Amino acid sequence: MQATSDKQQFVIVGGGTAGWMAACLLAHHWRDKVDVTLVESPEIGIIGVGEGSTPTLKRFFSDLGISESDWMPRCHATYKTNIRFVDWSPESGVDSYSHPFICQLDTFSERAFYLNCLTRRLGLDVETTPEKLLFNGWLANYQLAPVTPPHFPFNIEYGYHFDSGLLGQFLAEHAVQKLGVNHIQANVKAIMTEANGNIGRISCADHEDIHGDFFIDCTGFKSMLLQDTLGVPFHSFSNNLFNDSAVVFPTEVMNDLPVETRATALSAGWTWQIPLTHRTGNGYVYSSQYISSEDAENELRTHLGLGKEAEARHLTMRVGQVEKHWANNCIGLGLSQGFIEPLEATALHLVQTSVEIFMDEYEKGNFTAQQRDNYNATITERFERVRDYIVAHYKLNTRNDSDYWRDNRNNNNLSEPLLKLLDVWFRKGDLTQEIHRQNLASHFGTTSWHCLLAGYGTFPPLSNKQPGTGCQYAERELESFFAGCMLNFKTQKEALSSL
Ligand SMILES: Cc1cc2nc3c(=O)[nH]c(=O)nc-3n(C[C@H](O)[C@H](O)[C@H](O)COP(=O)(O)OP(=O)(O)OC[C@H]3O[C@@H](n4cnc5c(N)ncnc54)[C@H](O)[C@@H]3O)c2cc1C
Structure with missing residues (x-):
């Protein structure tokens, strides 16, 4: 598929929350100068977790002119003012x-x-x-x-809890119907580069090739463009963030709908509790080095008072960040650029600020190496600072119930x-x-x-x-x-x- 307009062609690969957030922001702000196409697989699902935000999401919606009454009821969203940490420091x-x-x-x-x-x-x-x-x-x-x-x-800052699948659908609808984003459902099979190393087109199993000037990798942990095709290395944070897995259970809606996420420490990690209007989200984020997936599932069942019939969903996580968030004519966003475990619910915040900073830099000089370097230095630094804040939660713990907590406390890779x-x-x-x-x-x-x-x-x-x-x-x-x-x-x- 060759572009017919004079506008720059931006191609986003992946239709998870990262892909649709990027599509909305680019199409909203650059309507006159770019065409945005988003291609996603009809078969490969989205990660489907990620239900808590920071206050930047409020700016995201007001930036797009979307009111809370438009999106919150559709996504079963609630207000969030706080994260409560339970049982992280019993000795003090x-x-x-x-x-x-x-x-x-x-x-x-x-x-x-x-x-x-x-x-x-x-x-x-x-x-x-x-x-x-x-x-x-x-x-x-x-x-x-x-x-x-x-x-x-006075202004009160706040974030939200929401159903991440429904948020993706809401944003997709807004992007396509209100902002003119071109939506293609197809399985990407290969990414073609040109002599200068830039990505030129992507080849799909069930669709003609898609050409573009600039590409955004939102393919989740696969990182098909940035890591697989352009060979950008990934730097793991596993030497000071041990968690690499999660098990998830929804439970009944809570009666009094708190305005906070609860993060409760368990034997080899912690569990979130996120109040939504149609259910409560729960997930145990743990280290597979210290507990098996079966034991983690059982521990969470016991913690939630659930019987054997409740169905669990297991996930693995790759924690760290890419060496360069922008390489050649491609940036990675969301899980494809990196992930820091969800203790402070920072992932969508990093997606949004990455797009905002990218747009600022790109407007200054398009594809220049200086713009790329500025962007890479800024985003890398942000990931590192978020990482350090999360690491401090583990380093300072005073639990003595397992090697997991003792090893975290004794970890000196700071x-x-x-x-x-x-x-x-x-x-x-x-x-x-x-x-x-x-x-x-x-x-x-x-x-x-x-x-x-x-x-x-x-x-x-x-x-x-x-x-x-x-x-x-x-x-x-x-x-x-x-x-x-x-x-x-x-x-x-x-x-x-x-x-
Ligand atoms: C346990 C856990 C808890 C989390 N909690 C939070 C939280 O509270 N707050 C928060 O902000 N974030 C959280 N996150 C992170 C959050 O879930 C993600 O950042 C967010 O969902 C964005 O994901 P994504 O769009 O990058 O990837 P995905 O949702 O995985 O989407 C990938 C997309 O790529 C497409 N794709 C893949 N391969 C192909 C192909 N070959 N062809 C075409 N399309 C393809 C898929 O179809 C899909 O549309 C959490 C993550 C985990 C693992």
Whole structure:
């Protein structure tokens, strides 16, 4: 199939969430200068997991002009303000802690949070619980949706939970019907390169060849274009992220529809619990080095109180990233470019920001090597910073119930930036300054790092003498301030029903 228009031809291979997100963004922003074709196999399914987002997905929909009432009911979506980590650090006396999405109201409390963490590291007994010091933690505790009434003067950031299969279908419909994306269902058999190494066309079993100027690899873990055809190497993160498998069970819808994902530590990994309006998503992410798939399935059944009749789905994961996210005339997006396990639900966030950064760079200089290098350096760095934040969850655990947790704690394959950051924390130094000094906040900023370190209770024992002052939470009367703000919010169920 040769292009007939003068516009540049962009060909996306793969119709999972990554492919359709890319199709929507490219066709929406570059309608006048590119034709977008998406080809997907009618036989090879999508991965079909990935049900939690970060707040960037809110920007994605508003960028495309799609309202929550358009897409959320169709995808059985719920609001998400927080991730609650349960049983990750029992030895420090913490049963669970929150990592709320940071929002504008936190400008009143972030500084108090940092100061209290420093005071606590000096041995004084002050409030350091993230969900008390950050507003979305309050909403999560009271199961209130982050939707503000019109008069409310602050923005609340939030993410979503959704059915990933239905989200893909919704985006496909939008891309084809509203944005004119050309959708081809065919099995790609071979990718043809030209003398200069660029991809020229793709050959399908049941369709004529598809020519293009630029190609986007969204073929999932297969990475048919970027890794298989262009030979871009893959760098595994397995030396400090041990999990390589998952087992998934849906369960009944939850009565009270929480506004948070629960991440509960189990014997060789952790399980997510994601509340949707038609079911609850559950999955055990584990390391096959430490537990068999059968034992993992049984452990999750027991954890969920499920009988033998419930059907499990098993998945394997390749954790790491490609050496170059943009090679020749091709970028990889989604699982084909890399994957960091889903503990902080960052995958779709990385897809979206990759497309946004690609479009910025491409507009500056099309195919130039400088644009490619800038893009590759930025995306590689983002993957590394997300990796480090996830690795810290394992390094700091205080569980003693299995070799898995002990080996994670004793793992010393940490990156230099992470080592320096932890060193500053344990030496009672200024974490904010260190994050700025190393420029580490591309994804998880100072407040997220304080949530993790304080949430885990990584503090020295309390001093014998306690002056009883110095708690910024009390002195700044944050409790009554946040409690007053809370009066403006409805429950998740009420907010969803008004969509
Ligand atoms: C256990 C687990 C939990 C996750 N949880 C989260 C989460 O909470 N939040 C989050 O953001 N992300 C999560 N993710 C990641 C998320 O699922 C993916 O990033 C997302 O679904 C995008 O996948 P994809 O589109 O890259 O690949 P896929 O969904 O695998 O799609 C691949 C596409 O390529 C096509 N294809 C393959 N071969 C051919 C061929 N020969 N010819 C034509 N077409 C072909 C297929 O038909 C399919 O359309 C999770 C991942 C896993 C493994």
